[in-house]
Amino acid sequence: MQNNDTNHIIHAIKQVCQTRQITCLHAIESGSRAWGFASPDSDYDVRLLYCQQADWYLSLFDGKDTFEFIQNDLLAVPFDIGGWDIKKALQLLYKSNAVIFEWLHSPIVYEQKTDLTTELQALSIDYFQPITVFHHYRGMAKNAGSNLDFTAPIRLKKFFYLLRALLAAKWISTIHTPPPVIMRQMLELVDQEVQTEILALIDIKRMQDESYIHQLSPLMISAIESLRASIENPTFAETQISNIAPLNALYRSVVRSI
Template sequence: MQPIPAKLAALAQQENLHFLLAVESGSRAWGFASPDSDYDVRALYIRPSAHYLAIDEGKDTFEFIEDEWFDVGAWDIRKALRLLRKSNAVLLEWLRSPVVYAADSAFVRDLNTLAPQYAQAAPLLHHYRGIARNALGAMDLHGEIRLKKWFYVLRPLLAARWAVQRGGIPPMTLAELMADLPPAAVAEIRDLVALKSGQAENYRHRLSASLIALTKTLAAEVAALTAPAPPAPATAPLDALFRTTLQRVYPC
């Protein structure tokens, strides 16, 4: 497969845009990939000034699907900054991805400087709790389950707890999110991560009694969490970042 940065460079030229940030999302970034995990590239981009000067709003997303192994989903800078204003968990995750394929260093620096002031526990809790609830509701913990799906329960439970108890932007990787778990649980989960790394995505597994209990305990704990309503977010810093980035990337 052609290297991902080269694919992105070709896409940027083809679509007449500039990638500000492109990262890996999904299991390869979360830290529990399988050999046949696909590549989920997520990105932020900016277009030339004329795109933003029309009376009608232009399209603010971009998607490219090459095959079942590689796809790109991207947001225009204005969409991304509006979502940051709402403490969007997905965008904040992308900023914490350990796998970066492309980055406009000035933009990423400034965005990371701004991001913490917009990361609010209430919307993050709502996002991660909802993901965990839906994933958990679709499985029988006491039966044989797809191991991948269990990680899709565990990780958002830990992220929700982190957002409320520690504050700020939760880490993206499962390894970092496990910091507050008992050592025995961490060791057992690490063993499952290692097991999954050698199995296909559809691998099925029967959880131990201790991990079933841990999952139920975390789910109950997260269900009971509360967070104060976020304060009204400031728009001016985001407007300034948009304008300075547009002028720098596409000077008039």
């Protein structure tokens, strides 16, 4: 059942698409709400794949293929919509962009062309390059943890951003598939005792605002250091980049259907 926030978001998506004269192909939630550790005051981060009107693709020079719309008074928390044109999205998929994998598998879907999404999800596996996506998450982990001092209380939000990035990097280096969007689905990578404490922290964050400060336990600090060490020197088998023809065919079918 859709709640009021969801209804407002779906209505906002339709308005934004109408104003920009674009067609929504796939609209999802990104960020902490999709990852499964939102606070009551977490922002809504709505992300779209869309297509333009047909003539846009026949222009001599490429037009702007992204947009961002922010509205702070629509809901009780900040709300923004960002999007990529389908051509850009497919180019990024070909390059094994980590974000496009997340968008295609978000557990929170506001609108989609189901057949197209299903085809994209199936195609995406052929373009997954483990080392490329691994470096994305390891870089996120380094950025998220660069200024954290675990001997003192830290914002729980920052801890979860670090933890998810570390888990995602370890998932890729050990399982060699795109990491799940929902963080708790990656907890099999850590010991049961650590899993239990992480789930308890998720419950705490669910009830606290984004500014909540928490002192991590020695167990959790040790788990973070262990995850960091586990992704320092990964080995990856060489993979072949898949033929671009299927993506070209999908792109042409989308444009021809406008």
